[in-house]
Every structure is written in structure tokens, then in C-alpha cells.
Amino acid sequence: MSIWFLGLAVTLVSGAAATAYFWLVRRPRDEMSYGLHALSGLRWREFSKLVLAAMARRGLVEASPDPQDSREPQSTFLLARGDERWLLSCKHGSAYRIAAAPVQELAASIRLGAAHGGILATEGNVEKEGRDAAQGNTIELLDGPRLWPEVVDLIEPSLRDQVIDYAAARAKRHIGIAWLGAVAIGALAMAAWPNTPAPARPAAGAPSPAAPGAAIPAPAPPQPATFREPTEEELEIQMREVLKALARTPGVTRGVWQTKLTLSVDLAAGEQDVWPRICIELERYPALRTSRVQLNPPPGSSEPVRWRQCKTL
Structure with a gap:
């Protein structure tokens, strides 16, 4: 074969x-x-x-x-x-x-x-x-x-x-x-x-040639790094950490997880200033970086509610 x-x-x-x-x-x-x-x-x-x-x-x-x-x-x-x-x-x-x-x-x-x-x-x-x-x-x-x-x-x-x-x-x-x-x-x-061919052996009595340096076998391909899905308890901790970070983020009033896949954020400032900071917090955790984010405009603003996503698959 x-x-x-x-x-x-x-x-x-x-x-x-x-x-x-x-x-x-x-x-x-x-x-x-x-x-x-x-x-x-x-x-x-x-x-x-x-x-x-x-x-x-x-x-x-x-x-x-x-x-x-x-x-x-x-x-x-x-x-x-x-x-x-x-x-x-x-x-x-x-x-x-x-x-x-x-x-x-x-x-x-x-x-x-x-x-x-x-x-x-x-x-x-x-x-x-x-x-x-x-x-x-x-x-x-x-x-x-x-x-x-x-x-x-x-x-x-x-x-x-x-x-x-x-x-x-x-x-x-x-x-x-x-x-x-x-x-x-x-x-x-x-x-x-x-099943690899064996090297030819020298004839009896023949002078043995100088042995070359031993060949170094090629290393096996490295195993790919795997992404470990967090447990339910770990995921809950990560979600709470994101909410704590958002509470300290300028321009954000509060954040609430509506589901484990959707984050609602109340803004106190313009979306362009706050959105990169939100993504920084979500991208700390691979399991949360593709979450859908509902951006609620500041009170009294005429801007509509927007849905965004920091990372796509």
C-alpha cells in the first residue's frame, strides 16, 4: 500500500x-x-x-x-x-x-x-x-x-x-x-x-564508507489548538464580567443579557464612541464575541435601536 x-x-x-x-x-x-x-x-x-x-x-x-x-x-x-x-x-x-x-x-x-x-x-x-x-x-x-x-x-x-x-x-x-x-x-x-525499503547493506569485506551524520527525523505536525467551550458556570461568570466592565465604560448606562446569545446595552453617548469599547469587552471571551448586541440610543435621542455584532463566523 x-x-x-x-x-x-x-x-x-x-x-x-x-x-x-x-x-x-x-x-x-x-x-x-x-x-x-x-x-x-x-x-x-x-x-x-x-x-x-x-x-x-x-x-x-x-x-x-x-x-x-x-x-x-x-x-x-x-x-x-x-x-x-x-x-x-x-x-x-x-x-x-x-x-x-x-x-x-x-x-x-x-x-x-x-x-x-x-x-x-x-x-x-x-x-x-x-x-x-x-x-x-x-x-x-x-x-x-x-x-x-x-x-x-x-x-x-x-x-x-x-x-x-x-x-x-x-x-x-x-x-x-x-x-x-x-x-x-x-x-x-x-x-x-x-513498510519502508531497508537501506542496502555493504558487501562482506568491502570497506565501510564513512557513516554520514544521523538523519534527524522530521517532527510530527503540531496538534492544532482547540477552542474549549466553557461550562455553563464559566459562561455565567464571563457574562457577569462583561456586565461589570460595561458598568465602568464611559458612554454606557447599563448592559443586560436578554438571553445567552443577546446583549442589550443602554447608551449615554454616541454609538461611534462606545461601540469599540463594547467589542473589546466581548472579544475577551471567545464564546461571547459573536453575541448579538442591541444598542439602545440615549433617552430623548431620535436615533433608532440598532443591532450589531463584533465578530462574525
């Missing part, structure tokens, strides 16, 4: 396998993760309406809704499908870790209300104790991984496109890094291939 063919084959197989993993497996997981974080940024009423719309597609509609639009957040809804009555309980927030108590509370409400069953919806996760408590009761648990497919087609198109684009950009970045690694692996396979 040609050594070049070996290196090419190893590179193509490694790169194709990494591409399939990051695009077909990792990208959908990232879309769900970023999407659930985006849902956690919604107001309580917006989240409950989104879940109610998802239930309406199942044929479960709100039974006798209150005509008065209450200002208090409502977490439990009575749904109807024909003669059946279902209770929907919404736990809003990605930090929720549902144990047994909320499930048992919903089960008690089902019995008192003589309902057919219940549904518990949350962007968070239901722990083992909560799943065990749901067994034996007609309760469907829609935590993060199960809730996202129900509502992904119902969220605002611009927000959905933003989530999809962010996950796709991350997958493309990792695929590019993986292909660099595949090239390095192919080069290492070529260097390690043992």
Missing part, C-alpha cells in the same frame, strides 16, 4: 467520522440546549402561552379561561379534550430540578379535581425521585429534552433562527478543528508505517 494512500485514507475516515458526529449528533443537542436557555429568558406569561399552544395541537384546550387577564403568574391550567379534563402545571426556568414534591402535589390536584390526568412542563429536568412519583399516576413529564420538540415550531421565528444558527456555527467550528486533527493523524500514520 502506498504510504500517501494510507495517510489520505486515515485523514478522510477520521474527518468524515468527526463531521458526522458534530453535525448529526452534537448539533441537534446544542440546538436543544441553547433553545431551552432562550425559553428561560421568556416572561412567565409568554412561556405558559407557548406550552398552552403546544397542548392545543394535541387537542387539549384551556377550559373556561378567566376573561380577566390576571397580572399574577399562573402555573396551573385546566385543559379539556372532549369529556376529559387534564391539569397542566408549568414550572418556568431552566434551573428547575423537579423532585417528588411537585409531582405529588399535581397528583393530589388531579384527584381533588376529578381530572383524567396531568402534564408537568418545565425547561429544567425531572430527577429520578420525580419520575418515580409519577409512576402509578396519569402524569406526563415534559422536562427539557421532551418539551423542546413540542414547542420548537411555536417560538418566535427570529429567536428560533438565532438558536439554529448558533448551534450550526458551533458545529462548523468543531468540524474545522476536527479536520485539522484528522490531517495530523494521517501524517502520524504515514510516519509510523513500517
Whole structure:
């Protein structure tokens, strides 16, 4: 086998396998993760309406809704499908870790209300104790991984496109890094291939020529530097550091993260003076440098709200 063919084959197989993993497996997981974080940024009423719309597609509609639009957040809804009555309980927030108590509370409400069953919806996760408590009761648990497919087609198109684009950009970045690694692996396979012609040995009795200096083997190609995605805790710390820096930046009134992908900045001065300073703070952190920035003009200004981005992919 040609050594070049070996290196090419190893590179193509490694790169194709990494591409399939990051695009077909990792990208959908990232879309769900970023999407659930985006849902956690919604107001309580917006989240409950989104879940109610998802239930309406199942044929479960709100039974006798209150005509008065209450200002208090409502977490439990009575749904109807024909003669059946279902209770929907919404736990809003990605930090929720549902144990047994909320499930048992919903089960008690089902019995008192003589309902057919219940549904518990949350962007968070239901722990083992909560799943065990749901067994034996007609309760469907829609935590993060199960809730996202129900509502992904119902969220605002611009927000959905933003989530999809962010996950796709991350997958493309990792695929590019993986292909660099595949090239390095192919080069290492070529260097390690043992089927190389042995040097000719001198005939017996023939004077041995002066041995040339030992050839220095070519160094293996350096491994490409990889960009490590921060953990959720690290990302939260980086976001807080950006807000602290903006609070000390001249021309900025305040900064607020609307979602993990969108930063809103209230300006006290002209955009041209402040924008480079904002980018300096965002570009300190690779995970935040492509964030969308909403620039709100100073009070009394006739300038419109602008959307900008320090770095593009």
C-alpha cells in the first residue's frame, strides 16, 4: 500500500467520522440546549402561552379561561379534550430540578379535581425521585429534552433562527478543528508505517564508507489548538464580567443579557464612541464575541435601536 494512500485514507475516515458526529449528533443537542436557555429568558406569561399552544395541537384546550387577564403568574391550567379534563402545571426556568414534591402535589390536584390526568412542563429536568412519583399516576413529564420538540415550531421565528444558527456555527467550528486533527493523524500514520525499503547493506569485506551524520527525523505536525467551550458556570461568570466592565465604560448606562446569545446595552453617548469599547469587552471571551448586541440610543435621542455584532463566523 502506498504510504500517501494510507495517510489520505486515515485523514478522510477520521474527518468524515468527526463531521458526522458534530453535525448529526452534537448539533441537534446544542440546538436543544441553547433553545431551552432562550425559553428561560421568556416572561412567565409568554412561556405558559407557548406550552398552552403546544397542548392545543394535541387537542387539549384551556377550559373556561378567566376573561380577566390576571397580572399574577399562573402555573396551573385546566385543559379539556372532549369529556376529559387534564391539569397542566408549568414550572418556568431552566434551573428547575423537579423532585417528588411537585409531582405529588399535581397528583393530589388531579384527584381533588376529578381530572383524567396531568402534564408537568418545565425547561429544567425531572430527577429520578420525580419520575418515580409519577409512576402509578396519569402524569406526563415534559422536562427539557421532551418539551423542546413540542414547542420548537411555536417560538418566535427570529429567536428560533438565532438558536439554529448558533448551534450550526458551533458545529462548523468543531468540524474545522476536527479536520485539522484528522490531517495530523494521517501524517502520524504515514510516519509510523513500517513498510519502508531497508537501506542496502555493504558487501562482506568491502570497506565501510564513512557513516554520514544521523538523519534527524522530521517532527510530527503540531496538534492544532482547540477552542474549549466553557461550562455553563464559566459562561455565567464571563457574562457577569462583561456586565461589570460595561458598568465602568464611559458612554454606557447599563448592559443586560436578554438571553445567552443577546446583549442589550443602554447608551449615554454616541454609538461611534462606545461601540469599540463594547467589542473589546466581548472579544475577551471567545464564546461571547459573536453575541448579538442591541444598542439602545440615549433617552430623548431620535436615533433608532440598532443591532450589531463584533465578530462574525
